[in-house]
Amino acid sequence: MTNKRIIGLDLRGNSPRKSLDLILEAEKMGIPAIWITSSGGASDTLSLLAAGASLTKNILLGTSIAQTWSRHPVVMAEQAFTIYDLAPNRLRLGIGSGHKTMMERTFGVEFRQPLGHLREYVTIIKELLRDGHTSFKGDHYSANYSLKGTAPDLPVMISALRQNAYKTAGETADGAxxxxxxxxxxxxxxxxxxxxxxxxxxxxxxxxxxxxxxxxxxxxxxxxxxxxxxxxxxxxxxxxxxxxxxxxxxxxxxxxxxxxxxxxxxxxxxxxxxxxxxxxxxxxxxxxxxxxxxxxxxxxxxxxxxxxxxxxxxx
CATH class of the missing domain: 3.20.20.30 (Luciferase-like domain)
Structure with missing residues (x-):
């Protein structure tokens, strides 16, 4: 599959049951990848992909994007590692900070320095997936934790709109x-x-x-x-x-x-x-x-x- 041109299907905005049906249909049709977006209370993306992983064999499964504010990077890494274990080499973890107004209203957070926040988030996740351990203290996050295993080839990508975000992706992430x-x-x-x-x-x-x-x-x-x-x-x-x-x-x-x-x-x-x-x-x-x-x-x-x-x- 990696030698072919890949087009992934956006499953944004569907119910969990409908999304699972579409994942199964996409794999049956030979569509190489799907992506699910965190949006408006429709479903939890990583839980849905874990269910999809258990029902499929080949299709690539991605988040585009999972919002960082909804969980600590340690929790995000644990969930990603779980899906990786269920479906090796099929998960692509796309993360992003989301929109200021929505994130502050939903999670009660102070939305500041989104790229600095995202850089630290990526660092913690990648250390955990690559090494199985992180000991990190930054301006936005602290973490000291170990996973019972590694997933060094699980790509951690970030959302990008303008030049600085693409530059950050080039410096730290596995994709934009x-x-x-x-x-x-x-x-x-x-x-x-x-x-x-x-x-x-x-x-x-x-x-x-x-x-x-x-x-x-x-x-x-x-x-x-x-x-x-x-x-x-x-x-x-x-x-x-x-x-x-x-x-x-x-x-x-x-x-x-x-x-x-x-x-x-x-x-x-x-x-x-x-x-x-x-x-x-x-x-x-x-x-x-x-x-x-x-x-x-x-x-x-x-x-x-x-x-x-x-x-x-x-x-």
Whole structure:
């Protein structure tokens, strides 16, 4: 599987039972990976992946992302190690600090220095998974703990929107996971910053997982409307608005999705056109695609055509 181009399926926002059904369906179809996002009380991502690991054999299982504020890094490492033991070499742990307003409201925390916070979090997890032990005291976290085993090849990735986050991923993490990132920004500034961070730390650049909306349909207007309906909130959120501004969409927070913004994050058209768009991304340095399937309201194909395309493209 690792020699093939990997497209993973975004299972964001489903109930636990529906997510498990989709994991099983994706493996049956030959889709190489799935990703689950922490969102709005739908389910606990790591518990769900543990259940999915016990029911599947080959599909890669990822979090995109698990929110750091919800648990201490020692607990995150324990849960990740448990899934690794159930499904060796299949878990990819993606973590992130989330959005300031939501995290402060939900967990009652002081959201400050998110990249410094994330760097310490990654350090503790990677020490535990690599060495089986950590003794760490930082500005944000302290930990002194041992695991009964190691998982040195379990990748610990971080969410990234702007250059400093990609640079941090290059310096410390095993990968960067984007979200609603313009494709040209990902293959340009993001990759440049990721590689610079890796160079600063004397290591090879880790992979960049590019999240992208996907809708296999000849109805381009319908596909754009699907993005507006199903990914509506992102341009209004501060972190994302800043990323769009750096990408050249200077009034994103006021205007919401424009056609130009949508076109920069969407793979659409018929199967051949979509394959050409994906080929261009992979040859530009993107390591994997995290596919958020958007569906046209009252459309004939639903998600089935897009899922079938992903399966065939990765085969």
């Amino acid at each position: 996971i984007s979200w609603v990132c313009p494709h040209f920004y990902a293959t340009g500034e993001a990759l440049k910053s990721l590689r610079q961070g890796a160079l600063n730390s004397g290591r090879n650049a880790p992979p960049l997982i590019l999240q992208s909306a996907i809708c296999i349909s000849e109805d381009i207007k319908g596909a754009r409307d699907a993005v507006r309906n199903q990914l509506s909130v992102y341009p209004t959120l501060d972190f994302y608005a800043r990323m769009f501004e750096q990408s050249g969409f200077e009034v994103a927070q006021k205007t919401g999705w424009t056609d130009e913004m949508i076109d920069s994050i969407l793979i659409t058209g018929n199967e051949q056109q979509a394959a050409e768009q994906l080929d261009k991304l992979f040859t530009s340095g993107i390591s994997e695609i995290l596919a958020s399937i958007v569906t046209i309201p009252h459309g004939l194909d639903g998600s089935n055509r897009s899922m079938k395309f992903i399966s065939e493209y990765c085969s």
